[in-house]
Amino acid sequence: MKSFVEMETVPKGKRSVSMLDKVKAAIHKYSMFTPGDRVLVGVSGGPDSVALLHILNTLAGELGIRIAVAHLNHSLRGQAAADDAEAVRRLAGLSGNQVVIECKDVAGFAREHSLSIQEAAREVRYRFFVEAAKQLECSKLATGHNANDQAETVLFQFLRGSGAAGLAGIPPVRDGWIVRPLLETRRREIEQYCISHDLPTRTDQSNLKTVYTRNKIRLQLFPLLEQEYNINLVEILLRTSEIMREQEEFMAAQVLAVWPTVCTKHEETEITFDLEAFLKLPVALQPLVLRDAWEKLTGSAYNLGYVHISKALSLLKSGQTGSRMDLPDKIQLTKSYGGFYLSAASSIIAVDQQFFHHLRVPGFTLIPETGDALEAEIIENVSGLEDLNRPDEIVIDLDLVTQPLAVRSRKPGERFRPRGQTGSKKVKRFLIDCKVSRQERARLPVLVTADDQVIWLAGLRADDRWSVNPKTKRVLKLKLIRNVENKIKTNQKQN
Numbered sequence: 001m002k003s004f005v006e007m008e009t010v011p012k013g014k015r016s017v018s019m020l021d022k023v024k025a026a027i028h029k030y031s032m033f034t035p036g037d038r039v040l041v042g043v044s045g046g047p048d049s050v051a052l053l054h055i056l057n058t059l060a061g062e063l064g065i066r067i068a069v070a071h072l073n074h075s076l077r078g079q080a081a082a083d084d085a086e087a088v089r090r091l092a093g094l095s096g097n098q099v100v101i102e103c104k105d106v107a108g109f110a111r112e113h114s115l116s117i118q119e120a121a122r123e124v125r126y127r128f129f130v131e132a133a134k135q136l137e138c139s140k141l142a143t144g145h146n147a148n149d150q151a152e153t154v155l156f157q158f159l160r161g162s163g164a165a166g167l168a169g170i171p172p173v174r175d176g177w178i179v180r181p182l183l184e185t186r187r188r189e190i191e192q193y194c195i196s197h198d199l200p201t202r203t204d205q206s207n208l209k210t211v212y213t214r215n216k217i218r219l220q221l222f223p224l225l226e227q228e229y230n231i232n233l234v235e236i237l238l239r240t241s242e243i244m245r246e247q248e249e250f251m252a253a254q255v256l257a258v259w260p261t262v263c264t265k266h267e268e269t270e271i272t273f274d275l276e277a278f279l280k281l282p283v284a285l286q287p288l289v290l291r292d293a294w295e296k297l298t299g300s301a302y303n304l305g306y307v308h309i310s311k312a313l314s315l316l317k318s319g320q321t322g323s324r325m326d327l328p329d330k331i332q333l334t335k336s337y338g339g340f341y342l343s344a345a346s347s348i349i350a351v352d353q354q355f356f357h358h359l360r361v362p363g364f365t366l367i368p369e370t371g372d373a374l375e376a377e378i379i380e381n382v383s384g385l386e387d388l389n390r391p392d393e394i395v396i397d398l399d400l401v402t403q404p405l406a407v408r409s410r411k412p413g414e415r416f417r418p419r420g421q422t423g424s425k426k427v428k429r430f431l432i433d434c435k436v437s438r439q440e441r442a443r444l445p446v447l448v449t450a451d452d453q454v455i456w457l458a459g460l461r462a463d464d465r466w467s468v469n470p471k472t473k474r475v476l477k478l479k480l481i482r483n484v485e486n487k488i489k490t491n492q493k494q495n
Helices: 004-008 014-029 047-063 078-095 106-113 117-135 147-160 187-196 213-228 233-262 275-279 286-298 306-318 427-433 438-443 484-494
Strands: 038-042 066-073 098-103 140-142 263-266 270-274 324-327 331-336 339-344 356-358 363-367 372-379 393-397 406-408 446-448 454-457 475-481
Touching (some): 014 187, 047 078, 047 187, 066 078, 066 117, 078 098, 147 187, 147 213, 233 263, 275 306, 275 339, 286 306, 286 331, 306 324, 306 331, 393 454
Parallel strands (some): 038 140, 066 098
Antiparallel strands (some): 263 270, 324 331
């Protein structure tokens, strides 16, 4: 008995040869692979993925790549899904490919994360692909999306009212590692390829149900448009997607160029912008900058629609300071003094949330509620030491303050004596005058003495009462380290 690959070495007809050449051309056109790549092929058992696996196995020697297989059982179709998994296992065995097959509870994931079944399936599937790629040491993931999928996606996005990003459709290469070699090949060519080469394929019966919008488009609307309006609809929509993708690439370069002029702070869970600079951008760039920021925080290119962008722009142009709105995927947009920021839900601190931590002197004190930390250092030799008074770093006379010191959230009505100013001032009034947003006030670490006197509004201003003077014998040097938890996580990921 011939192996799976050997059965395909000699094409059986002209159609198969032309399709193989078409796929090879797409691979070279979009630089999908480099020699030495180990490619994970997502195989469902349907014609698209089965044909893709066979074609890549056929071209593996010529392209200098190695192939592995991944299949996910979504636990949605009972025995039929289990049979699909077994069919993929046999297929991988015939081709001599390593295979990873897993079963995940997509319905449970959908309930837990308030997602539709389709959204949950996609999220779980790509998480599985990432893990499988790590397990099999693969640098690329190949999926079986074809030209009809692309055309249907563009039509679907058009009906949703999407802009150029949506009409660009499915990218041939995404994130540098997900590739779609069949994206310029029609579904009927793929089905004929499988028939010509006696490839065993499975049919997902859920794809034949018109309960989902995409299925309705594929099974009802698309055939109607082809028959009654334009037989070349697929080619037209493919051309549209390519034009829009080129425009998107150009606009993405423009966003990259203006980003440093409008973004004032970019952290893992929060991105801050200068409002005046943002509103001076060309009108066409403003939605793209917002979308780019949202994608950076969520890691997703989905769910943010025109209506969200439109409301966000309206808030930024005419909303009051402190106005806020919720965006998809638990992102919050807040308009602040002279700026605005997008925050991930995990980084948003409730305005009434209180925190209190004793300060380690000397030592390092983490403030989990804000993700910041304070570092304290005692300096005994103060000869020639200059008074340090920066927003994030100060020195005080250690013998003037009563210990133990503490860092806490601010309190209503409290006052302090800001360095550089005469007399005392309410903390709230000082923060308003400094144009500190309501959200940022909730995060503000306030360093206090044992009898609850303000020493420092960390990151802003120190109290004048504890300043270093000619009689100072011991100095306490204090430093605010912002977003230290995110920095620790980043270092852990890098290591």
